[in-house]
Amino acid sequence: MMRYTLTRIGSVIPTVLGAATVAFLLLRLIPGDPARISAGPTATPEQVEHLRVQLGLDRPWWEQYLDFMKNLFTGSLGTSTRSGNSVAAEIGTRLPFTIQLAFWAMLIAIVVGCALGIVGALYRGRAIDFIFSAVSVIGVSAPVFWIGLMMIVLFSVKLGWFPASGAATPASVVLPAVALSLFAIGFISRQTRSAMIDALSMDAVRTARAKGMSGVNVIGKQALRNALVPVITVVGLQFGQMLGGSILTESVFGWPGIGQLLVNSINNRDYPVVQGVVFVVAVLLILVNLATDLLYSAIDPRVRHGN
Amino acid sequence: MTSLLSVRDLRTAFNGQTVLDGVDFDLHPGKTLGLVGESGSGKSVTALSVMGLLDRNGKVLPGSSIKLEGQELAGLSERGLREVRGKRMAMIFQEPMSSLNPVYTVGDQVAETVRKHLGLSRRASRERAVELLRMVGISAPERRVTEYPHQLSGGMRQRVMIAIAISADPALLIADEPTTALDVTIQGQILALLKELQERLNMAILMITHDLGVVSQIADDVAVMYAGQIIERTEAQRLVGNPAxxxxxxxxxxxxxxxxxxxxxxxxxxxxxxxxxxxxxxxxxxxxxxxxxxxxxxxxxxxxxxxxxxxxxxxxxxxxxxxxxxxxxxxxx
Structure with missing residues (x-):
């Protein structure tokens, strides 16, 4: 277990370096002159030249690369060309909101999605299974900008239960979290249902029944743990996506997360911020994948024994 | 001699299609009955019907009788069956590779049965699990209890299944092709183990097999099944020497x-x-x-x-x- 964990954690380092390199290249590979584009159409040649020096684009690429990497190790991601603040500070003010939103949305999605999936598997082919299937199809296919607006109309404008936008009060997170969770609920419940159906037909589940174990034991202990690996895969993917900033949900609900920051920076051609956001999001994804892998090995001993 | 297990006119249907068509047999305490037939003859369905382990499409039809020590099991609720399964009748299966749960240790899987049926504490059932593994001939059982099924060979896993089956000292053991998936040398060892445990625990065995070699080694009586019915029934030695x-x-x-x-x-x-x-x-x-x-x-x-x-x-x-x-x-x- 220990060795598997350490090897897996060790493999994160090259991945992060790779992500940093990609984020670095992104800015350099954009067609045209980044300084020219970044400065805007009305800039004078002097202003462009000034920006070029500020971004370090006048120096050889390998020097820029070494600089970029060196700065990463000291925690610096550069300076926003718009606000003049450090990129790390810009991201630092937005990231907690994204994490908060993703956390609540994921919590809702796991609880509701697993419950729907397990019940669907236990009553497969019956009316309740079809109803739950329909719910998950709606969750996956309904666009969040439409569902989100409908929720605002109903719960904010008509009923006045929750704020329509912003993140001013603790209740503000409810609507965006529910809206963001719908897609994941649909995804997770489908996966849970099929994994549970597979698990319930395992010989080992029949053995548990032959041992006289209770229904709770058979479903909750014997079958569920075997069904968890594919479910965790989906949860990990969904959570990674949510951490990358859910641009649509954040826009609909005016949520000041990292997705909005990214969109604004792209609109403002604020390349250092774009580069920083891409890197941070990549690191978050890498960490979620690491957590997913470690969970696999905690759940299924065959993973950690390399079998 | 009163019979331990008495099956009368057992009819089982899957999705309305009858697959067992009036099966009768008796099994006496401490004896072994071999139930023999080809794939599709209904021998496994007979075993699963007795255990109440048919899948959701299978049903024991009304009029069937399955009596264990005088108690009618046909039509008994799932809750009622749970008190009988694992305690008074236990079952081992053909596939030792998949019959154990891959995500729990061998010790857990033996100990949970002990805890459920004998009401022992966590610690005592753990110790009992080690003892049971020793009884079924697993070496270094103190170490084995912490291992997972995939770390054991097929023969070892079947021994673990047997340990689980005998953990509550059942009167009846149903063995559904327990040696079919194993090497020939291991087959012999498992049969010898079952025979030894039978004598020690005075346990009746319903041995389901397609292999008449197994029957002649272990069974007292034998019933041959064909197309959902028993077509011949006699002492094992007589059948092997004089099939009618x-x-x-x-x-x-x-x-x-x-x-x-x-x-x-x-x-x-x-x-x-x-x-x-x-x-x-x-x-x-x-x-x-x-x-x-x-x-x-x-x-x-x-x-x-x-x-x-x-x-x-x-x-x-x-x-x-x-x-x-x-x-x-x-x-x-």
Missing amino acids: HPYSRGLLASVPRLGMDRNVPLPSIPGSVPSPADWPAGCRFADRCEFATPQCREKPPLLIERWPGHEVACDHPLVDGVPTPEPAREVVS
Whole structure:
């Protein structure tokens, strides 16, 4: 277990370096002159030249690369060309909101999605299974900008239960979290249902029944743990996506997360911020994948024994 | 002698299609009954019906009776069956590779059965699990309890399954092809272990197998199944030496023996077991039987005691391999 964990954690380092390199290249590979584009159409040649020096684009690429990497190790991601603040500070003010939103949305999605999936598997082919299937199809296919607006109309404008936008009060997170969770609920419940159906037909589940174990034991202990690996895969993917900033949900609900920051920076051609956001999001994804892998090995001993 | 397990007119259907068509047998305490037949003959369904472990499409039909120590199990609720399963009757399966749960240690899986049925503490059931693993011949059981099924060989896993099965000292053990998936040498060891445990625990065994070699090694009595029915029933040694049903004889003849002429092809029964939807009106074996007469295809033969302790469902039972000419229907015992 220990060795598997350490090897897996060790493999994160090259991945992060790779992500940093990609984020670095992104800015350099954009067609045209980044300084020219970044400065805007009305800039004078002097202003462009000034920006070029500020971004370090006048120096050889390998020097820029070494600089970029060196700065990463000291925690610096550069300076926003718009606000003049450090990129790390810009991201630092937005990231907690994204994490908060993703956390609540994921919590809702796991609880509701697993419950729907397990019940669907236990009553497969019956009316309740079809109803739950329909719910998950709606969750996956309904666009969040439409569902989100409908929720605002109903719960904010008509009923006045929750704020329509912003993140001013603790209740503000409810609507965006529910809206963001719908897609994941649909995804997770489908996966849970099929994994549970597979698990319930395992010989080992029949053995548990032959041992006289209770229904709770058979479903909750014997079958569920075997069904968890594919479910965790989906949860990990969904959570990674949510951490990358859910641009649509954040826009609909005016949520000041990292997705909005990214969109604004792209609109403002604020390349250092774009580069920083891409890197941070990549690191978050890498960490979620690491957590997913470690969970696999905690759940299924065959993973950690390399079998 | 009162029987431990008494099955009468057992009928089981899957999705409305009858697959067991009136199975009767008795199993006495401490004895072994071999239930023999090809794939599709209904022997595994018989075992699962007794255990109440049919999948959701399977149903034991009303009128069937399964009595264990006098208690009727047919129609018993799932809750009621749970008190019987694992405690008074236990089962081991054909696939030791998949019968254990891959995500829990071997010790957990033995100990949870002990805890459930004997009400021991976590610690005491753990110690009992080690003891049980030692009883089934697993070396270094203190170490093995912490291992996972995938770390054990097939034979070891079947020993663990046996340890689970005997953990509550059941009166009946149902073994569904327990050695089929194992190497020949391991097969012998497992059969010897079952025999030894049977004597030690005075446990009756219902041994389901297609292998008459297994039957002759371990069974006291044997019942041959074909197309959802028992077609011959007698002592194991008598059946092996003197099969009366042409199907039983065919099964015996298709077992290879040492010293056989390798140039002569091994005899086999042509065709396969008819599926329940295609059961003929008369004798269900008639289409594959070399001795079948036109009358055989019209009226189904009854399971009749032709000789003391030897029942056969055939109108022309074999004597020394030769069919008796007279349809002896009148002889009803």
